[in-house]
Amino acid sequence: MGVRSWYDAHVLPRVIAMGCSSDDVAQLRREVVPLARGAVFELGCGGGFNQQLYDPAQISSFAGIDPNATLLEAARASAQATGLAADFRSGVGENIPFADGSFDTVVCTYTLCSVGDQARVLAELRRVLKPGGRLLYLEHGRAPDAGVVRWQGRIEPVWKRLAGNCHLTREIGAAIRGAGFEVEPIGQEYFAKAPRWAGWMEWGMARRAGA
């Protein structure tokens, strides 16, 4: 096993759990995840940190993909513990292993920052949504203040190597709009429990434009 694979298997899942499992982050998750309805697909389902926030009465099926084997295993263990029937597969958002129009809801939390090709992933999310289906998103990314963006640009090259390709300067709402979605923002703010360079958050829902 190379150093990168060892880091991804043993260190990165802990780094992600530290950043993603707090009660403060859960407060933000609560604003989007319980809105999921019908056939649900979660991109970057690793860790399973959204699972307890779904409303089981509103969900007919639950699927997800993640490329990190350790995080995927944690998601499976969490689903088993809570009795959530889930079809979790190893995979990447650039090539989602489900047919066109499979899902009523796509959930994407803190994952667009880490994917290899954000535009391609968003096109895939659009593809797997049914017409009228909704993308629920909660992401961190490019801050609205130039001074913060300068720091994001300085820190990003090191940060993304330590944090699983997590980018700091990616647009959120603008990128989703650019991929052919009509966006209904719910909120945006600097997260009080993070430095500003890591803490610009946007969350909301989006539908395929024209669908």
Ligand SMILES: C[S@@+](CC[C@H](N)C(=O)[O-])C[C@H]1O[C@@H](n2cnc3c(N)ncnc32)[C@H](O)[C@@H]1O
């Ligand atoms: C910061 S973690 C967030 C995990 C989870 N979505 C959450 O909200 O807690 C980023 C996740 O994206 C996954 N990921 C990285 N690249 C990906 C890709 N190309 N496609 C899908 N998921 C990816 C990682 O393995 C990891 O589970």
